[in-house]
Amino acid sequence: MKKRKSKNKIRRIGLLLLFASFFLCSCRHSSEKEKASASVLSPSEMGGDSDKASDSELKLKLDEKIKTEQEEALSKYQNLGLVQCDSYINFRSDTNENDIRNIIGLLRNGAGVEVLDANPEGKEGWAKVRSGGLEGYIAKQYLLEGEEAKKKACDFMAPRVTILADKLRIRSTPEKIEGNTLSSCAKGERYIVLSRSGKDYLKISADTIEGVEEAYISSKSENVRLEYGLDEARSLNLRQKVLNLYDNLGVSKAQDYINIRSSPEDKGIENIIGKFPSFAGANILSEENGWLKIESGGITGYVKAELVARGKEAENLALEHATVMAIVNTDALNVRSNPDLNSSAWTKITRDQRYSVVNQLDGWVQLDLDSGDDEDGEQGAFVSTRDNNVSVSYALYEAISYRPAQDRANQAAKRRSDLVNFACQFVGNPYVWGGTSLTRGCDCSGFTQTIMSKYGVSLPRVSREQAKTGIKVSSENIKPGDLIFYANRRGVINHVGIYIGNGQVVNAASRRSGIRIYRWNYRTPVAIRNVLGE
Numbered sequence: 001m002k003k004r005k006s007k008n009k010i011r012r013i014g015l016l017l018l019f020a021s022f023f024l025c026s027c028r029h030s031s032e033k034e035k036a037s038a039s040v041l042s043p044s045e046m047g048g049d050s051d052k053a054s055d056s057e058l059k060l061k062l063d064e065k066i067k068t069e070q071e072e073a074l075s076k077y078q079n080l081g082l083v084q085c086d087s088y089i090n091f092r093s094d095t096n097e098n099d100i101r102n103i104i105g106l107l108r109n110g111a112g113v114e115v116l117d118a119n120p121e122g123k124e125g126w127a128k129v130r131s132g133g134l135e136g137y138i139a140k141q142y143l144l145e146g147e148e149a150k151k152k153a154c155d156f157m158a159p160r161v162t163i164l165a166d167k168l169r170i171r172s173t174p175e176k177i178e179g180n181t182l183s184s185c186a187k188g189e190r191y192i193v194l195s196r197s198g199k200d201y202l203k204i205s206a207d208t209i210e211g212v213e214e215a216y217i218s219s220k221s222e223n224v225r226l227e228y229g230l231d232e233a234r235s236l237n238l239r240q241k242v243l244n245l246y247d248n249l250g251v252s253k254a255q256d257y258i259n260i261r262s263s264p265e266d267k268g269i270e271n272i273i274g275k276f277p278s279f280a281g282a283n284i285l286s287e288e289n290g291w292l293k294i295e296s297g298g299i300t301g302y303v304k305a306e307l308v309a310r311g312k313e314a315e316n317l318a319l320e321h322a323t324v325m326a327i328v329n330t331d332a333l334n335v336r337s338n339p340d341l342n343s344s345a346w347t348k349i350t351r352d353q354r355y356s357v358v359n360q361l362d363g364w365v366q367l368d369l370d371s372g373d374d375e376d377g378e379q380g381a382f383v384s385t386r387d388n389n390v391s392v393s394y395a396l397y398e399a400i401s402y403r404p405a406q407d408r409a410n411q412a413a414k415r416r417s418d419l420v421n422f423a424c425q426f427v428g429n430p431y432v433w434g435g436t437s438l439t440r441g442c443d444c445s446g447f448t449q450t451i452m453s454k455y456g457v458s459l460p461r462v463s464r465e466q467a468k469t470g471i472k473v474s475s476e477n478i479k480p481g482d483l484i485f486y487a488n489r490r491g492v493i494n495h496v497g498i499y500i501g502n503g504q505v506v507n508a509a510s511r512r513s514g515i516r517i518y519r520w521n522y523r524t525p526v527a528i529r530n531v532l533g534e
Contacts (some may be wrong), residue, residue, distance in 0.1 A: 013479055043460065069228035070157055074150055076229075081115040082149040082156070083107045085142045086386035089362040091233050093136045095126045095475055100324060100359050102308055103136050105233040106392075110156030112230030113138070115145060127530050132233030133188020134302070139362050156230055160190045161202055165223040174201035174216040179283060179295060182206075182215055184244030186235035190215070193226065241394050242281075242322045243315055250284040250294055250308045251317040251396070252276050254513050256428025257378040258308075260301040260399055264291035269404035269421060274299040275517065279321035281396030297398030318396055324357040325395045326365050333389050335523065337380035337489040339364035346489040347523045349383065355522075357392060365392055369523055370444065370486070370509040380489055400517050403502060412534035415455065416481035419532075420500045423451045429515045431508050444495050447508035447515065448483060451498060457531050463496040470531035478528055484520055493526060 035383070038510055074080060083089060091105035107113070113129035118140070120128045127140045144152060163185045168194025170183045174197035185191065192205035197216055202224070206215035217224065224465045243249065252258055260274035261267070274297075277284065282296035291302045309317050334345035339361050349355060349367070356368040358381075367381045436450050445463040452459050459466050467485045478484075484505050486495040497507030497518075505520040 011435075016042060022045060024106045041162055055208055066157075070154055073157060073227070073229040074153060077112060077114055078317045079115040080145075080149050080153065081113040081127065082144040082153055082230075083109060083111040083113065083138070083142055084144050084152075085109050086363060086384075086387060087388050089138055089142050090360055091131070091134060091136050091138060095123050095137050097361060098359065100357065103236055103324075103360055104134065105137055105235045105237075107131060107138060107233050108231055110230065111232055112153065112156075113143070113232070115143070118145065123423070131188075131371050132190065132235065133186070134233045142362065153230060157228060158231075159193045160229055160231070161193050161204060161217065161219075161225060162225045162227060162229075163187055163191075163217075163223070164225055165191045168217055168223055169244055170204070171201075171216050172214065174198055174203070178247045178285070181245055181247055184241055185217065186233065186237055186241075190229065190232050191236050192231075236394060239319060242396060245395075246281060248284040248310075249314045249509055250282045250292060250310055251284075251314040251321075252278055252280045252303075252307065253277055253309050253317070254307050254428075258303050260294070260296075260299060262289050262301055264293070264302040272302050272402065272404050274399045275402045275424075275427065276303055276399050277397045277516075279317055280398050281318060282308075282399065284308070294399075297400060299399040299401055301399075321394050322394045324360070324392060326357050326367060327391045327395075328353065328355075328383075328389065329391055330389045333383050335367070335369070336382045336384075337381045339366070341384065343382075344489075346491070347381075347486070349523055350519060350521055353519050353522050354395065354397065360392060365390060368510055368512050370507070371512075400504075401502060402500070402504065402517060412532075415534065416479060416532065419451065419455050420480045420498065422454065423447075423498050423506050424500060424517070426516050427506060431514050433510050433511075442508050442515075444497065444508045448496050448498060452531060455532070459531065464493040466496055466531075467527050467529060470529040470533070473528040473530045475525070475528065478520075479530070481530075481532050483529045483531055484525050485529070487526045488525055499528075 028359050052087055086109065088106045088108045090103045091107050092102045093104050094102045096102060111131060113131040113149050115127060120126060122139065125140055126137045128137055128214045129144050131381055164187065166187050170185060172180045172182050194205060194221065197203050200219055201216045202219045204215050204217055205359050206213060218253050255278055257278065259272045259277040260271045260276050261271045263271050266272070276296060280296060282294040285293040285295055287305060290305050292305045292308055293302055308420050328349055331351050332348040334346050335347045335349055336343040354391055359366040363385055364382050366387060367383060369381045402424065426438045429439055430441040431443060434442050435442040436446035437448055438447070442450060445461060445466055448466060449461060451460045457511040459469060463485060466483065473482055478499055480499055480501040482499045484497050485493045488494040497505035499520055500506050504517055506515065506517050508515045
C-alpha cells in the first residue's frame with residue numbers, strides 16, 4: 001500500500017509539473033478565462049524567476065499547490081462519492097439492470113460523483129448521484145462515501161479538461177481535417193491533459209480509446225475548461241457518440257449488403273473489395289458520376305450513390321439503427337457462461353471485431369455471439385470489463401473487407417470460388433431456427449446444408465453431425481469452401497460457417513444478426529472439415 005501511495009504522489013507531482021509547464025510556456029495563447037480556471041502557478045507565485053528557483057523551493061511550492069488544488073476540487077462537491085471498481089460501472093437513468101436502454105453513461109474507477117440520495121426509497125442497493133452533467137443511479141456497492149472518499153480522492157486527482165460544448169470531437173492529429181475523427185466527447189465529461197499542441201489543441205490521454213496512441217481536442221475557451229480534479233461520468237448519448245464520429249455521414253439504405261468497389265464502375269466480381277452492410281455508417285469523401293467514394297471500417301472504395309443516405313436522412317437512420325457494441329482491446333478475451341470470474345471460460349473472442357451487446361452489468365458485458373443449432377437460442381456469453389479489455393459504446397456497423405474468390409487455376413479451385421461467391425449473395429438475409437431457406441430464413445446448419453447441396457454435397461441436418469463428415473483440415477491448410485465449427489458452453493458443437501478466404505467466415509449467425517460475414521476466429525473454432533473432397 002505504501003508503495004502504491006508513493007507512486008500516486010510521484011504521478012500527481014509529475015502531472016502538476018506538466019500542467020504548470022505547458023501553461024507557463026503557452027500563456028500568451030491562453031485567454032484570461034483559461035488562466036483563471038486553470039489556477040496554475042505563475043513565475044511570480046513561484047518566487048520570481050522559475051528558472052532560478054531551487055529544486056527544494058519548487059517542490060515546496062508544488063506540495064502547497066497540490067494541497068490547494070485538491071481542496072478547491074473537493075470543495076465543489078457538497079457530498080462527495082468516489083467510484084471504486086476494476087474498470088468502470090454503468091450509470092443508469094433507472095435501476096433495472098436488465099434494461100440496456102437505461103444506461104446513460106459510464107463511470108470509471110476513481111471518478112467523483114455528487115451523492116444526491118444515498119438511500120433512495122424503493123431502490124435498495126442503489127444511490128442517486130450526479131456527475132459529468134448526468135444525473136441517475138449507480139450500484140451502491142461500488143460507491144465510497146464520507147471522509148474515506150475525501151482521503152482516497154487525492155490518489156485520483158490530475159490536471160483535466162472539462163468539456164463545456166454540447167459536443168466536441170476527439171481527433172488523431174491536432175488539426176481539423178476530414179478523416180481524423182476518433183471519437184467524440186459530451187458536455188460535462190473530463191479527460192486528463194498531457195500537453196498543449198500549438199495554440200488551438202490539447203493532447204489528452206487516449207487510454208480509453210481502443211487502438212489509439214494520441215488524441216487531441218480543441219482548446220478554445222468556449223469549448224473547454226482546464227482544472228485540477230477528479231474524473232467524472234462519460235456520456236453514452238447516442239446522438240453525440242454516433243453522429244460526431246463522421247465528418248460527412250453516409251448510411252447504407254439497402255436491406256442487405258452493398259458491394260464496395262475499387263473503382264467507380266461495375267466490373268462484376270473483379271473490382272469488389274468489400275461489403276457495406278445494411279444501415280452501416282461511412283465517411284463520404286467525394287462524388288463522381290453517380291458513385292460515392294467512402295471510407296468505412298478501414299476500407300476506402302466506391303458505392304452507388306442511390307443506395308446511400310446523406311444529410312438529415314442519414315442522421316435519422318443512424319439514430320434509429322445504432323446499437324450498443326463491444327470492441328475487444330486485447331488479442332483474445334475469455335468468454336464465460338456466467339458473469340463470474342469463477343465461471344469457466346468456454347471460448348475466446350478476438351481483437352478488431354465488433355460484437356453486438358445483449359446486456360451490460362457492472363463489470364460485465366453479455367454478447368450476442370450466435371444462436372447455432374440450440375433451440376433456446378441465447379447462450380451465456382459474458383466478458384469482463386476489468387482492465388479496460390473491452391470498450392462499449394453506441395456505434396453503427398461498418399464495411400467488411402471482402403474480395404470474391406477468383407482462383408480459376410483448376411476446376412477444383414473454380415468450384416470452391418463459385419460456392420463462396422454464391423453463399424455470400426445471401427448475406428443480410430434472416431436467421432430462422434430450423435429453417436433452410438436462403439432467402440426467407442435459415443439457421444447455421446440449414447445454411448451450410450442448402451449451400452452445399454447446390455454443389456452436389458449431401459450433409460446431415462445439424463452442425464454436430466456435419467462435423468463428422470469430410471476430412472479434417474488444419475487452420476494452416478484451410479481453403480475457401482471448408483466448414484468451420486464452433487462449440488457451445490458445454491463443449492458440444494452447435495454452430496457452423498463456411499470459410500470464404502481472407503480470414504473470414506460467412507454464417508447464419510443469430511436472430512439479431514441474420515446471415516453475416518465475420519472473422520473466422522471471431523470466437524474459438526473447434527474443428528475444420530473439407531466436405532468438398534478436393
